[in-house]
Amino acid sequence: MSRAFIKEDGGERWTPPPPPRAYRVLWRGPAGPEVVYETDDLLTALHWLEARERSGFELRDRAGALLATAA
Numbered sequence: 001m002s003r004a005f006i007k008e009d010g011g012e013r014w015t016p017p018p019p020p021r022a023y024r025v026l027w028r029g030p031a032g033p034e035v036v037y038e039t040d041d042l043l044t045a046l047h048w049l050e051a052r053e054r055s056g057f058e059l060r061d062r063a064g065a066l067l068a069t070a071a
Contacts, residue, residue: 020062025049028056042067 021038023045036057039045045059049070057070 022062023067024060024062026058026060027054028058033058 022040023038023042024035025037025045025048026033027036037045037048039048046068049057049059049068052070055071058066059068060066
């Protein structure tokens with residue numbers, strides 16, 4: 001097997017990154033924004049956001065436009 005298909009650090013096969021999702025839920029934490037949930041379905045993202053009891057979440061689309069926040 002060619003070494004081009006093996007990661008140097010663990011000997012594992014390389015896997016491509018997942019395709020970008022249409023919607024991302026970010027949490028604005030002390031270390032900066034962090035992606036906590038991704039989906040292609042807007043309603044699923046809104047339900048996920050609504051079910052959280054903690055504030056500081058925001059829903060953004062693939063281009064980064066702000067769609068909703070959880071106060």
